[in-house]
Amino acid sequence: MKALILNGSGKDDFKLQFIGGVVESQLALRSWQVESFIMREINIADCLGCFSCWGRTPGACVLDDAGFEIIKKEIQSDLLVLLTPVTFGSYSYHLKKVIDRMLPVVEPFFANSLGYSRHKKRFSKYPSAIAIGLMDGEDPESEAIFRELIKRNAINNHCPNFTTEVFFRGEKEEQIKERVELLTQKISQN
Amino acid sequence: MSARRKALLLVGSNKAFGSTSEYIGTHLLSLLSLKGIETEKIHIKSSLNSEEGVVSLLESFESAGIIIFSSPLYIDSTPSAVTRLMEIISERYKNDGMLQDKRMLAISNCGLPEASHNDTALAVYRCFAGKTGLKWAGGLGLGMGPLLAGRPVEKSFSLVRNLRKSLEFAAGALAGNAVVPQESISLMAKPVIPVCLYSIIPALFYAYVRIACLIRGCKMKLKQLRFKKSGEPSGNKLPA
Numbered sequence A: 001m002k003a004l005i006l007n008g009s010g011k012d013d014f015k016l017q018f019i020g021g022v023v024e025s026q027l028a029l030r031s032w033q034v035e036s037f038i039m040r041e042i043n044i045a046d047c048l049g050c051f052s053c054w055g056r057t058p059g060a061c062v063l064d065d066a067g068f069e070i071i072k073k074e075i076q077s078d079l080l081v082l083l084t085p086v087t088f089g090s091y092s093y094h095l096k097k098v099i100d101r102m103l104p105v106v107e108p109f110f111a112n113s114l115g116y117s118r119h120k121k122r123f124s125k126y127p128s129a130i131a132i133g134l135m136d137g138e139d140p141e142s143e144a145i146f147r148e149l150i151k152r153n154a155i156n157n158h159c160p161n162f163t164t165e166v167f168f169r170g171e172k173e174e175q176i177k178e179r180v181e182l183l184t185q186k187i188s189q190n
Numbered sequence B: 001m002s003a004r005r006k007a008l009l010l011v012g013s014n015k016a017f018g019s020t021s022e023y024i025g026t027h028l029l030s031l032l033s034l035k036g037i038e039t040e041k042i043h044i045k046s047s048l049n050s051e052e053g054v055v056s057l058l059e060s061f062e063s064a065g066i067i068i069f070s071s072p073l074y075i076d077s078t079p080s081a082v083t084r085l086m087e088i089i090s091e092r093y094k095n096d097g098m099l100q101d102k103r104m105l106a107i108s109n110c111g112l113p114e115a116s117h118n119d120t121a122l123a124v125y126r127c128f129a130g131k132t133g134l135k136w137a138g139g140l141g142l143g144m145g146p147l148l149a150g151r152p153v154e155k156s157f158s159l160v161r162n163l164r165k166s167l168e169f170a171a172g173a174l175a176g177n178a179v180v181p182q183e184s185i186s187l188m189a190k191p192v193i194p195v196c197l198y199s200i201i202p203a204l205f206y207a208y209v210r211i212a213c214l215i216r217g218c219k220m221k222l223k224q225l226r227f228k229k230s231g232e233p234s235g236n237k238l239p240a
Helices: A014-029 A066-076 A093-100 A140-156 A173-189 B020-034 B051-063 B080-093 B115-132 B158-175 B182-189 B201-216 B219-229
Strands: A002-007 A033-038 A079-085 A106-113 A116-121 A128-135 A162-168 B006-011 B038-043 B066-072 B103-109 B135-142
Touching: A002 A014, A002 A066, A002 A093, A014 A033, A014 A079, A014 A128, A014 A173, A079 A093, A093 B080, A106 B201, A116 A140, A128 A140, A128 A173, A140 A162, A140 B115, A162 A173, B006 B020, B006 B051, B020 B038, B020 B066, B020 B103, B020 B158, B038 B051, B051 B080, B080 B115, B103 B115, B103 B158, B115 B135, B115 B182, B135 B158, B135 B182, B158 B182
Parallel strands: A002 A033, A002 A079, A079 A128, A128 A162, B006 B038, B006 B066, B066 B103, B103 B135
Antiparallel strands: A106 A116
């Protein structure tokens, strides 16, 4: 079973880097084949919005950078783990760059699902997803937006299963390890 | 002229020109201009490419009393460049009260039929406004964005009359220091054509691309079209 971890942490975000490390080690303990990327260290351009991935070069972005490889790894994984500081309820810039480049994994055609339209699948298999958001403190508004965003992303990107976890900067390392252990145990059982 | 009488349009599209976001925002600026408000337009992505661009953008931001974000919906949220700008503004001003005289309107457009897909992006904008001390003037969400057909709003087909009306209401509210009315929000969100009719547009576009490729003899591109059934993405690099 393959897992891909995309970490959108900033340069000085040691807490999120710590959480990423714990997730990676816990998944590896449970025999997952894990590949992890710190997104600010990867050369990925912003999406051009050209829609070539739907028209001229279906399923593939025309930009020649790491984005192409990361999307390929995403589709070939069984689990996608996204780590980000919750930024106004959304992803950080570093993570959003690669999220935006994930458009090629769906087709331009519409299907109706749960009462609204979404884009049809391009591939036969999609990874399940875990989104881990880190917040400075209790912020019900940001947390609610983040959870809704992950739910919509998961539905629109055809994730068979997804879960959202929110951590706080004040949490102790032991507490974080415990929560991550439970989370990875649950995923591995499913 | 006081800052209150200046509106800054921040275009969040990653396209350099001719985007739906730009056309909608530009039309709103023209309506504000008729009400005696000075206007300025900036492309976020190109500004963020250099330090000078960022400095210039922030100077324009500080001098404006009305801030308008007009962006496409990217994967249910704001495009990455818009996210980056929001991070920069938040770090610089840190909700220290410097932005309390400014009002912010957000416009999000998507290619999906239902305008409600923009809800999370508009919530992100609203959250940003709250955290930085900007006064929230409202959020407008538009579905079926491609029906603008890449034309300025004033040259678009009469199909977009609801969009024009919505922007008129929005301009009136912004000029009058009020929140954008529900009527404006509802008009913007109203489907331009029935969803079932709109849904055939991607199929027509795809057919057009295939025919164009056949006519031009682009065999390499046709080969790529077959990969969609493979269950595995192509590992081949594509020609430029």
